[in-house]
Amino acid sequence: MGEFARFGFNDLLYLVRGAYTTIQLCGIAFLFGGLLGIIVGIARSNHKITAFRWIAGVYIEIFRGVPLLLQLIIGYFAPSVLGWDISVFLAVSIVLCLYTGAYLGEIFRSGLESIHKEQWEAASSLGMKYFQSLRYVIIPQGVRVIIPSIIGFLVALVKAICLVSILNVVDLTLAAQRVAVRAYVPLLAMGSAALIYFVICYPLSKIGQRLEAQSKRSEA
Amino acid sequence: MIMVEIKEVHKSFRDLHVLRGISMDVREGESVVIMGPSGSGKSTLLRCINYLEPIDAGSIRVDGELLTPKMSTRLAKLHKLRERIGFVFQRFNLFPHLTALDNVSLALKIVKKIGPEQAEEIAIRCLEQVGLKDKISSYPDQLSGGQQQRVAIARCLAMEPRLILLDEITSALDPELIKEVLEVLARVSRSGMTMIIITHELKFAKESADRICFFYNGKIIEEGAPEQIIESSQTAEAKRFFQALT
Numbered sequence: 001m002g003e004f005a006r007f008g009f010n011d012l013l014y015l016v017r018g019a020y021t022t023i024q025l026c027g028i029a030f031l032f033g034g035l036l037g038i039i040v041g042i043a044r045s046n047h048k049i050t051a052f053r054w055i056a057g058v059y060i061e062i063f064r065g066v067p068l069l070l071q072l073i074i075g076y077f078a079p080s081v082l083g084w085d086i087s088v089f090l091a092v093s094i095v096l097c098l099y100t101g102a103y104l105g106e107i108f109r110s111g112l113e114s115i116h117k118e119q120w121e122a123a124s125s126l127g128m129k130y131f132q133s134l135r136y137v138i139i140p141q142g143v144r145v146i147i148p149s150i151i152g153f154l155v156a157l158v159k160a161i162c163l164v165s166i167l168n169v170v171d172l173t174l175a176a177q178r179v180a181v182r183a184y185v186p187l188l189a190m191g192s193a194a195l196i197y198f199v200i201c202y203p204l205s206k207i208g209q210r211l212e213a214q215s216k217r218s219e220a
Numbered sequence: 221m222i223m224v225e226i227k228e229v230h231k232s233f234r235d236l237h238v239l240r241g242i243s244m245d246v247r248e249g250e251s252v253v254i255m256g257p258s259g260s261g262k263s264t265l266l267r268c269i270n271y272l273e274p275i276d277a278g279s280i281r282v283d284g285e286l287l288t289p290k291m292s293t294r295l296a297k298l299h300k301l302r303e304r305i306g307f308v309f310q311r312f313n314l315f316p317h318l319t320a321l322d323n324v325s326l327a328l329k330i331v332k333k334i335g336p337e338q339a340e341e342i343a344i345r346c347l348e349q350v351g352l353k354d355k356i357s358s359y360p361d362q363l364s365g366g367q368q369q370r371v372a373i374a375r376c377l378a379m380e381p382r383l384i385l386l387d388e389i390t391s392a393l394d395p396e397l398i399k400e401v402l403e404v405l406a407r408v409s410r411s412g413m414t415m416i417i418i419t420h421e422l423k424f425a426k427e428s429a430d431r432i433c434f435f436y437n438g439k440i441i442e443e444g445a446p447e448q449i450i451e452s453s454q455t456a457e458a459k460r461f462f463q464a465l466t
């Protein structure tokens with residue numbers, strides 16, 4: 001096992017920095033994509049204003065239907081073609097936000113629609129307005145339904161972000177690749193990266209399970 | 221004073237003509253019972269009265285507010301109106317994520333903008349009125365059907381409505397639980413509340429209603445004092461209906 005001898009502290013640091021980039025991208029995508037998703041999900045489940053529903057539907061289908069890698073490549077080239085001067089990191093972040101917004105939008109829509117029409121009516125009959133009904137009656141119930149799907153998506157997102165390595169954004173996967181080549185420690189570098197991915201994703205799943213169990217208990 | 225004035229109301233769902241020219245008045249303080257076969261449009265009328273469902277033709281005036289065909293169901297004045305109209309549903313429609321207390325106090329806080337402490341005071345008082353003081357921190361699924369329906373009534377009373385609409389509020393309940401709900405209802409009726417009640421409970425109708433409207437096929441084909449309608453109805457349809465019930 002000569003790999004251990006060749007694997008230095010700097011290499012480890014490089015991996016951790018890559019992991020940080022992965023987490024950063026994931027956080028940005030989840031935060032802004034989440035906000036976008038809320039708007040899209042509400043628009044999508046709004047049966048009164050057809051235009052909103054339609055626009056949200058087209059957006060969701062495009063970003064869920066095109067491979068993420070392709071979206072990232074387009075996002076990489078589009079700014080320079082259009083003459084915008086933005087960094088690759090920013091371009092990639094925007095694509096990830098849009099991608100996340102589409103998926104979370106669809107999840108939020110399913111959550112909102114899982115709540116029976118009668119709950120809306122009960123809220124309306126008490127004089128609540130549309131956004132009051134959403135905020136106090138529909139969303140608190142819908143959230144419980146969708147927690148598992150959200151966590152599932154997040155875990156998938158953490159792993160999907162490795163695609164940015166194609167565009168030379170040094171995420172965990174690209175960092176591992178570079179360390180592997182530079183120090184010739186392929187197994188150790190990739191193994192460590194795999195371990196770090198696991199360390200990120202496992203707690204997420206656990207939190208998801210905990211939240212799901214909690215919401216079941218408070219319903220019982 | 222006339223609380224509800226319904227004039228020649230029509231309502232269709234696609235090709236299904238559900239309300240075919242309904243006219244009726246309800247005076248302040250009156251309890252009017254609506255009876256009639258399944259599918260005759262009873263629930264639809266009730267839903268039109270607080271405009272959960274838009275009407276196609278005719279007009280409805282509720283507590284001074286004129287409702288006309290094809291209005292948006294989300295108009296600001298409708299929120300204001302619904303604040304004054306209570307609605308109790310067949311399947312209770314409590315908010316499952318909230319305790320009995322929060323179910324009752326939520327709209328007080330966010331619709332009536334009453335401070336949290338005072339809202340809870342009112343909620344507790346209303347739950348007490350329906351005999352559920354000891355259940356204030358229970359969630360709906362920890363309560364029996366009869367208890368849930370009483371929470372729903374408390375939720376409605378807490379808003380101090382001018383009018384209460386009740387759609388078969390005992391028909392999802394086991395027979396032994398019906399009584400407790402009807403008792404509460406009779407008390408509310410005696411207190412002078414204006415109510416429109418859809419029910420199949422003949423005894424309740426006789427004791428508590430001022431009037432019965434008999435629905436058939438989207439029309440009111442008989443209307444009058446409970447005894448008169450139930451025991452000596454004029455039309456064959458009503459006779460058949462009440463015979464089947466007794």
Ligand SMILES: Nc1ncnc2c1ncn2[C@@H]1O[C@H](COP(=O)(O)OP(=O)(O)OP(=O)(O)O)[C@@H](O)[C@H]1O
Nearest residue numbers: 233236238256257258259260261262263264265388
């Ligand atoms: N939202 C809707 N869309 C389409 N059809 C509807 C809708 N609501 C009610 N209907 C139809 O309208 C008719 C009248 O329904 P409604 O609920 O008013 O009857 P009802 O007199 O309350 O009957 P029940 O005693 O069974 O409750 C029924 O045929 C029903 O299927």
Ligand SMILES: [Mg+2]
Nearest residue numbers: 262263264388
């Ligand atoms: Mg009905």
